[in-house]
Structure formats: structure tokens, C-alpha cells
Amino acid sequence: MATPDDDEVKKGVSRREVIASTGVGMLSASLLSTVPAVASGALPERSAHSLEVPNGALLPWKKTAGAKVFHLVAEEVEHEFMPGLKAKCWGYNGRVHGPVIEAVEGDRVRIYVTNKLPAATTVHWHGAIVPNGMDGVGGLTQKSILPGETYRYEFELKQHGTLMYHSHHDEMTQMAMGLTGLFVIHPRAPQSRVDRDFALLLHEWKVVPGTERPDPNEMTDFNLLTMNGKAFPGTAPLVIERGQKVRIRLGNLSAMDHHPIHIHGHRFWVTQTDGGVIPQSGQWPESTVLVPTGSTRTIEFVADNDGDWPFHCHMTHHVMNQMGHGIPNMMGVEPHGLDAKAMPLLPGYMTMGQAGMGEMAHMQNMPVPPNSVSIVMAKGKHDFITMGGMFTVIKVRQGLKSYEDPGWYENPKGTLATYATEAELQRDGIKVG
Amino acid sequence: MKNVLFLFLLAAASCAVIDKAKGHAELAQAVEARIQAKTGWHEGTPEKEQIDARVKSLLEGGLTFKNAIEIALVNNAALQATYEDLGISQADMVQAGLLKNPVLGFSLGLPLSRAGHLEMEFSVVQEFLDLFMLPLRKRVAKEQFLLDVQRVSHEALEVAAECGKAFIDVQAKERVVEVHRVVVQSYDVAATLAQAQKKAGNIDDYTLTQHLNALVKAQVELSRVELEWVEAREGLNLLLGLEGEQARWQLKEPLPVLPAEEPQVTNVEALVDQGRLDVAAARKHQALLLQGVDLAKTWRWFGTIELGAHLHQDPNGPELVGPTLTLDLPIFDQRQAFIARLEAEQRQADRRLNALLQKARSEARVALAKTKHTREVAMKYRDVVLPAQDALNALSLRKYNSMLIGLYELLENKNHQLEASLEYVEALRAYWVAQVELTRALGGRRAEAQPKVPLLPEPSKTKTQEHEHHGHP
Numbered sequence: 001m002a003t004p005d006d007d008e009v010k011k012g013v014s015r016r017e018v019i020a021s022t023g024v025g026m027l028s029a030s031l032l033s034t035v036p037a038v039a040s041g042a043l044p045e046r047s048a049h050s051l052e053v054p055n056g057a058l059l060p061w062k063k064t065a066g067a068k069v070f071h072l073v074a075e076e077v078e079h080e081f082m083p084g085l086k087a088k089c090w091g092y093n094g095r096v097h098g099p100v101i102e103a104v105e106g107d108r109v110r111i112y113v114t115n116k117l118p119a120a121t122t123v124h125w126h127g128a129i130v131p132n133g134m135d136g137v138g139g140l141t142q143k144s145i146l147p148g149e150t151y152r153y154e155f156e157l158k159q160h161g162t163l164m165y166h167s168h169h170d171e172m173t174q175m176a177m178g179l180t181g182l183f184v185i186h187p188r189a190p191q192s193r194v195d196r197d198f199a200l201l202l203h204e205w206k207v208v209p210g211t212e213r214p215d216p217n218e219m220t221d222f223n224l225l226t227m228n229g230k231a232f233p234g235t236a237p238l239v240i241e242r243g244q245k246v247r248i249r250l251g252n253l254s255a256m257d258h259h260p261i262h263i264h265g266h267r268f269w270v271t272q273t274d275g276g277v278i279p280q281s282g283q284w285p286e287s288t289v290l291v292p293t294g295s296t297r298t299i300e301f302v303a304d305n306d307g308d309w310p311f312h313c314h315m316t317h318h319v320m321n322q323m324g325h326g327i328p329n330m331m332g333v334e335p336h337g338l339d340a341k342a343m344p345l346l347p348g349y350m351t352m353g354q355a356g357m358g359e360m361a362h363m364q365n366m367p368v369p370p371n372s373v374s375i376v377m378a379k380g381k382h383d384f385i386t387m388g389g390m391f392t393v394i395k396v397r398q399g400l401k402s403y404e405d406p407g408w409y410e411n412p413k414g415t416l417a418t419y420a421t422e423a424e425l426q427r428d429g430i431k432v433g
Numbered sequence: 434m435k436n437v438l439f440l441f442l443l444a445a446a447s448c449a450v451i452d453k454a455k456g457h458a459e460l461a462q463a464v465e466a467r468i469q470a471k472t473g474w475h476e477g478t479p480e481k482e483q484i485d486a487r488v489k490s491l492l493e494g495g496l497t498f499k500n501a502i503e504i505a506l507v508n509n510a511a512l513q514a515t516y517e518d519l520g521i522s523q524a525d526m527v528q529a530g531l532l533k534n535p536v537l538g539f540s541l542g543l544p545l546s547r548a549g550h551l552e553m554e555f556s557v558v559q560e561f562l563d564l565f566m567l568p569l570r571k572r573v574a575k576e577q578f579l580l581d582v583q584r585v586s587h588e589a590l591e592v593a594a595e596c597g598k599a600f601i602d603v604q605a606k607e608r609v610v611e612v613h614r615v616v617v618q619s620y621d622v623a624a625t626l627a628q629a630q631k632k633a634g635n636i637d638d639y640t641l642t643q644h645l646n647a648l649v650k651a652q653v654e655l656s657r658v659e660l661e662w663v664e665a666r667e668g669l670n671l672l673l674g675l676e677g678e679q680a681r682w683q684l685k686e687p688l689p690v691l692p693a694e695e696p697q698v699t700n701v702e703a704l705v706d707q708g709r710l711d712v713a714a715a716r717k718h719q720a721l722l723l724q725g726v727d728l729a730k731t732w733r734w735f736g737t738i739e740l741g742a743h744l745h746q747d748p749n750g751p752e753l754v755g756p757t758l759t760l761d762l763p764i765f766d767q768r769q770a771f772i773a774r775l776e777a778e779q780r781q782a783d784r785r786l787n788a789l790l791q792k793a794r795s796e797a798r799v800a801l802a803k804t805k806h807t808r809e810v811a812m813k814y815r816d817v818v819l820p821a822q823d824a825l826n827a828l829s830l831r832k833y834n835s836m837l838i839g840l841y842e843l844l845e846n847k848n849h850q851l852e853a854s855l856e857y858v859e860a861l862r863a864y865w866v867a868q869v870e871l872t873r874a875l876g877g878r879r880a881e882a883q884p885k886v887p888l889l890p891e892p893s894k895t896k897t898q899e900h901e902h903h904g905h906p
């Protein structure tokens with residue numbers, strides 16, 4: 001019976017091997033390198049605390065007398081939101097968002113923070129019950145960390161749950177640039193055991209197509225919505241063996257938005273917030289959980305329904321990539337007369353959008369701005385998937401050999417919506433006009 | 434004795450033959466050397482049919498810059514009148530070479546009686562002094578004739594310069610009209626989109642009306658520039674003396690782009706001194722007056738030289754006088770006041786020459802500076818602004834493809850591009866006008882010193898105007 005112990009967290013994989021296999025260690029100037037958190041290869045043993053961070057990483061640590069020692073390096077990071085879209089962001093240890101800090105209730109943690117940014121910064125341990133001077137609020141609870149300086153934070157973890165960390169100095173700029181991360185504290189004595197434990201941090205950005213840096217001044221018109229820093233189709237699927245009990249920890253550090261995260265084909269229980277475990281009596285089942293900004297929500301469910309299931313924010317503009325919100329309303333516009341006049345004047349022009357955005361997916365041969373992504377561009381098994389942004393796929397299968405992407409779901413006969421035949425329509429008395 | 438005198442008189446008269454081509458050949462040569470264009474008048478006044486035939490052949494296949502100037506040189510009505518000054522001047526010159534006709538005193542006495550006989554007296558009186566004056570008079574008249582050739586050549590160059598500028602103006606205005614037609618197209622597309630959106634229920638009357646109004650404004654603007662274009666054509670027609678069917682020419686060449694190389698023009702002030710025919714004429718005038726002063730002084734005890742002046746009233750041309758010489762005997766008036774007047778006139782001519790030179794040099798310096806400045810501006814448009822506008826257009830289409838912007842914004846970009854091409858047209862127009870001005874200010878240039886008109890098509894034309902329609906009202 002495994003207990004959430006330090007050695008278990010490291011899971012017998014030597015740090016040297018991990019660094020060698022990922023190369024991440026080369027990139028990071030940190031004393032300690034990040035550890036890839038998505039298991040690969042053979043199915044690992046089930047464990048209550050093998051935290052998985054799709055598209056992300058765990059922050060490595062080392063045990064010293066009296067404390068677990070972590071090292072965060074705040075620095076500029078070239079981050080890829082999805083293939084075809086990169087930007088110069090700010091992150092920690094070469095990543096956006098920062099690697100997940102994973103620890104156990106009762107641990108004493110010592111976290112060094114080195115500032116390699118061109119601006120002062122601090123780190124706030126969001127939701128953690130810490131001595132006031134360890135709260136990381138620039139000016140109020142500490143001096144901010146100047147470029148080149150390294151500060152030490154040290155405190156005891158008096159709680160367990162899904163917390164977060166982020167800059168608390170010029171928050172507007174620094175969080176918009178990506179200086180955020182998750183901070184997961186396992187209970188010393190777990191009440192609820194799960195087979196899979198995922199951590200996802202939600203965020204929103206303004207990256208003007210053709211530019212290479214997020215615009216931190218944006219207040220409302222965000223055009224990139226991410227899970228663990230990735231926009232669909234850049235998000236890695238959550239691959240689950242049927243019957244596994246799944247926990248998904250959702251944190252939200254978006255500048256201005258809350259995200260109702262919705263699951264398909266299942267329902268879940270909201271079991272925790274950033275304040276800790278919700279008593280059993282207070283939990284209720286649902287399929288959409290609102291994750292307000294500055295909050296975390298933890299859901300648990302049994303993955304008992306095979307298939308490729310969307311897991312996404314239900315705000316429709318949050319499942320689009322880099323869309324222009326000031327374009328004229330073209331719905332229902334008759335294009336022929338217009339095209340006849342416009343095409344000679346503007347070679348390459350063609351009226352679009354008169355039936356919505358769905359057709360955009362078919363226009364991938366047209367030239368678009370550099371370093372930008374189409375509104376919707378992922379090709380699915382059956383057709384283009386007209387979704388982007390804060391969207392990922394939960395893939396539930398039987399008999400998985402590994403947690404690598406198993407490909408598209410093979411629908412058993414009779415379980416796929418198909419073209420209705422004339423005979424079927426007649427049989428059921430359906431008249432199509 | 435009587436025979437000797439008669440022979441002398443014959444000799445003096447024999448060289449005094451009117452030559453129709455005289456002066457015109459020199460003028461034609463002077464003009465061709467300076468602006469590489471033929472006057473068509475080198476043999477004197479051509480017949481109307483000859484002029485018509487020449488104009489017709491010069492209009493063949495559309496009007497070019499060079500042909501327009503040659504048409505003006507042969508067909509400009511005011512210039513044709515000016516050419517006749519050469520005939521007048523030559524006649525004066527011939528006249529100056531003739532002795533006064535002998536006065537035939539003929540009196541008939543009627544017989545008072547039958548016994549009386551018819552008396553007839555016939556006498557030849559030749560004014561003695563006229564014989565002395567003849568060579569002087571001939572020399573002055575010849576100088577005057579040469580001066581008139583220079584003056585008329587200068588007039589021809591002035592007309593050629595006006596014509597050159599008017600031609601470039603027509604080329605530019607034609608481009609302006611073409612671009613404005615595309616501007617109308619662009620607003621038409623926007624209005625069409627607005628109507629389609631309105632039909633679909635996507636915009637209100639307010640927005641639709643805005644787009645329709647914008648289209649009307651663009652159409653009005655087009656009609657304004659079309660009128661300017663018509664005016665420019667008419668201005669050129671007037672200079673070319675073209676009317677009726679002949680006035681309906683088409684341009685053979687669009688407004689040219691910049692020449693690959695700028696002709697080296699250095700030491701403009703010396704070029705002005707050597708090249709300008711109005712300067713040369715003023716110099717000759719000044720020299721004539723100087724000669725007049727000398728003559729008057731030499732002859733003051735014998736008689737008087739009357740320097741009759743014919744004053745040319747052309748406001749643009751130099752004020753020139755031509756002397757005629759007569760003599761009388763200084764019995765009461767020893768001509769001191771007259772000499773003083775002549776001296777003052779001579780000094781005045783000196784000052785006027787100086788003023789003309791200053792003005793001419795200044796014109797040349799300004800014109801040279803203008804060619805350099807306008808070339809730089811046109812190059813900026815050619816190398817930076819227009820490519821940037823093309824790039825913006827392409828980039829905006831990319832944005833459109835990503836649905837970041839709509840058609841209205843595409844059209845706005847297109848309009849910016851069209852504005853830039855209008856500014857480029859203006860820059861090219863200013864450049865070519867400055868080149869004509871420079872040629873004029875220098876009193877002409879040799880062919881090698883003229884800018885080479887490139888034969889390449891307008892670069893922006895291929896990119897921005899591929900769909901516009903040609904043809905004029």
C-alpha cells in the first residue's frame with residue numbers, strides 16, 4: 001500500500017535518466033531540472049500520487065535536512081502554444097506555465113526563486129496558509145526580487161489541496177506573460193484514492209497574429225485560451241483505461257475570465273476547491289464546473305464510457321483560436337454579386353463567413369499571417385474539428401498498452417451517427433421538405 | 434562719272450534679294466540642337482497643306498512627347514505668327530541694303546504760245562550722304578536680323594517647354610483618372626457588401642447609407658478629376674493648334690517612370706550663359722546699342738543717326754529694338770541730347786542683360802534642384818512606399834483569410850494603396866516637369882544631357898491597376 005511519501009513521488013526514476021531522456025535539463029539554468037510528468041511507455045503502476053501534467057512538467061526537488069528544496073527560475077521563455085504559434089513569454093524553469101510543485105501535507109518546503117527577468121518579481125503561493133512574510137506580495141509582504149537576485153521562501157505545508165503560484169508584482173503584466181503555475185499538496189492521509197491524477201491550469205492570452213509576444217495590456221479581447229499553456233489542437237489528450245477513477249485538478253489564473261469546463265459522455269463530482277476538500281455531503285454531480293479566476297476546482301469521475309470525449313470550456317469564444325472580433329457580420333450574405341465585383345479589385349479575395357466559421361477549416365491552403373493559427377484547424381477522424389482554444393480530448397479505451405495517444409476511437413457498429421437512408425426516413429414517417 | 438555712279442547703285446541693289454528660307458534654317462538648327470525637335474519651318478512659311486500633312490503624320494499611332502513638341506513647333510498659332518518676324522526682319526535687312534530710290538523730278542511745262550516748245554526737265558537727284566551710310570546701315574540691319582533669329586528661336590523653345598509641361602500634365606491626369614476609377618470600384622464593392630449585408634438583415638439603414646454616400650462621393654471625385662483631365666487635354670490642344678478630329682488623339686505612352694540614371698548637369702550658370710537664346714539676343718542688342726553710340730558720336734558733325742526702334746511687345750520675350758539709320762545735317766542741333774539718350778539706352782540694355790542673366794541663372798539653379806528633389810521623392814515612392822503598400826495589401830489579405838479582418842478593412846487598405854499611387858503619379862509628374870523646366874532654363878540641352886525616358890511600363894500599374902478599364906470619354 002503506497003503512501004504519499006517522498007520516494008514515491010520520485011518513483012524510482014533517477015533524475016539523471018529523466019534529464020537525459022528529455023533534454024530539458026540542458027535548457028534550464030536551474031540547479032534542479034524539470035521532470036516530465038506525463039507517463040509514457042508501459043502502463044505505470046497505479047498510484048494515488050503520480051501526478052500527471054499534460055503538456056507540462058513537475059518541479060524536481062531534493063531532500064535536505066529539514067526541508068524539500070525547490071528552485072524556481074523566472075525567465076523569458078520561447079513558448080509554443082500549438083504548432084505554428086510561438087511567442088516570447090515569461091515562465092519558470094524554461095516552461096510556460098511553470099512546472100507543477102508537488103509536495104505532501106506537513107512537508108517543510110524551501111523554495112529558492114531566482115529572477116532572470118528584466119523586471120522585479122515575487123512569487124505568491126496562492127491559497128497556501130503561510131507566514132505573512134512568505135506570502136510573496138511585492139511591497140506589502142516583502143521586497144520584490146530584483147533582476148539577478150535569488151530569494152528564499154520557506155514554510156510548512158499546513159494543508160492539502162490544489163493550490164497555485166504566480167507573480168504578485170506587476171501582476172497584470174507578469175501573469176499575462178505567463179508567470180503562473182500549479183502547487184499540488186497531497187494529503188498525508190488520503191481519503192479518496194484515484195487511479196489517475198491530472199493537473200490542468202487554465203489561462204488566456206492576447207497574441208496578435210503575426211506578432212511574437214503576448215500583449216499584456218489587453219483587458220477584454222483575448223484570442224488564445226489555453227490548458228497548461230496549450231490551445232487545441234496543441235493540447236495533449238488525457239488517455240485513460242476504461243474503469244479508471246480519474247481526478248482532474250483545474251486551476252484558473254486567466255486575467256479576466258472564468259471558465260465553465262464541461263465533460264462529454266460522463267458526469268463528475270466536484271470534490272475540492274482551492275480551500276480543500278468539499279465534505280461529501282456538499283458535493284454534487286454535474287457535467288460542467290465553473291472555475292472562477294483565482295480558483296481551483298477538482299473533479300473526480302470513473303471513466304466508464306469508451307470514446308473520444310471533449311473536455312472544454314463551454315464559453316464558445318473560448319474554443320476559438322486567434323479570431324478577429326471586429327469583422328463584419330457576413331451571415332446570410334449572398335456572395336455572388338459581391339465576389340464578381342471584389343475579386344477583380346482584390347485578387348485572392350473570396351467571400352467567407354456567410355454560413356459561419358465552420359468552412360474556415362477547409363481554407364487551409366490560403367496564405368495567413370506568419371506565426372498565427374487558424375480559428376479552427378484540427379482534422380478529426382470524421383472531418384475537421386471546428387474547435388480550438390480551451391479544448392482537449394479525454395480518450396477512454398479498454399486494454400491500453402500505454403498512455404500514448406491511441407488514435408481515433410473506433411465506433412462499434414450502430415453507435416455512430418450516419419446519413420439517414422430513405423428507408424429509415426420512410427419507416428419512421430419523417431418527411432424532409 | 435554718271436556711269437560709274439549707276440554701276441555702284443546696281444551693285445548695292447543686286448545683293449538685296451529676299452530669301453524665303455533665310456533665318457528659318459538657322460532657327461531650325463538652333464532648336465534641334467537644343468531640344469532635339471524639328472521645327473518644320475526650315476524652308477520658310479510652309480503651305481497649310483504641308484503643315485496639315487506633317488501634323489497628321491506626327492499624330493500617327495498616338496501622341497508622344499517628342500511629336501507633341503514638333504506639332505507645336507509647326508502648328509502653334511502664336512508661334513506661327515512669331516515666325517513671320519523673320520520675314521519682316523529679313524525684309525528690313527534687305528531694305529537697309531538699298532539706296533534710296535532716286536527722286537524723279539518731272540515737270541511738264543505747257544506751251545504758252547505756238548512759238549514755244551515743250552520743255553522737259555529730267556533730273557536724277559541722289560542724296561549724296563546715303564552712299565556713305567549704306568555699309569553701316571547694312572551691318573546694323575544684319576545684326577538686327579541675327580538678333581531676330583535668336584529671339585524667334587527663343588520663342589520657339591518657350592512654346593516647346595510649355596507644350597512639354599502640358600503633355601506631362603495630360604499623362605499625369607490620365608493616370609489620376611485611371612486610379613480614381615479604381616477608387617470608385619473599391620467604394621462600389623463596399624457599397625455592394627453593405628447592400629448584401631442589409632439584404633441579409635445584418636446592418637441597419639444608417640450603416641448602409643454611410644456606404645452608399647461614400648460611393649457617391651467617390652464618383653463625384655472621379656468626375657472632378659475627369660474634368661481636370663479634359664482641361665489638361667484642351668490646354669495641350671491649344672498649344673498644339675489642334676481642333677476637331679485632330680484634337681481627339683490618344684496618348685501613345687503613359688507617364689514615364691524615372692530614368693535609370695540622372696543626366697549629369699554641372700556648372701549650370703555657364704550653361705545658361707552659353708545656351709540661352711534670350712540672353713544671346715539681349716547681348717546682341719546691347720552690342721548694337723553700343724555700336725549706335727559710336728556711330729552717333731562719329732557722325733555728329735555730319736548729320737544725325739536716327740535709331741528708329743521697333744519695339745516687340747511680347748511680354749515673355751526680350752525688348753528689342755532695331756535701328757534704322759537716317760541722316761540729316763547738324764546745322765542747328767549738334768545732337769548732344771540725342772547722344773546722351775543713346776548712351777542711357779545703352780546702359781539700360783546693359784542692366785537689362787544683367788537682370789536677365791540673374792533671372793536665368795536662378796531659374797536654372799531652381800530647376801536643377803527640383804529635378805534632384807523630385808527624383809528623390811519619386812524614388813521613395815517607387816522603392817519604399819508602393820512596395821510597402823503592396824505588402825500591406827498582401828498582409829491584409831492574409832489577415833482576411835484568417836478572419837481577423839473583414840472586406841471593409843481590405844478595401845480600406847486598397848484605398849490607401851491607391852492614394853499612394855496617386856502620390857507617386859504626382860511625384861513623377863513633378864519630376865518630368867522639372868526636367869522640362871531645366872531644359873528650358875538652360876536654353877536647351879544636347880541629346881546626351883537629356884534624361885533618357887525608360888521604355889519600361891509603369892511598375893505600380895501592373896500591380897494595382899490590372900483590372901481597370903482604359904478608354905476615355
Ligand SMILES: [Cu+2]
Binds near residue numbers: 257258259260314390
Ligand atoms: Cu472559458
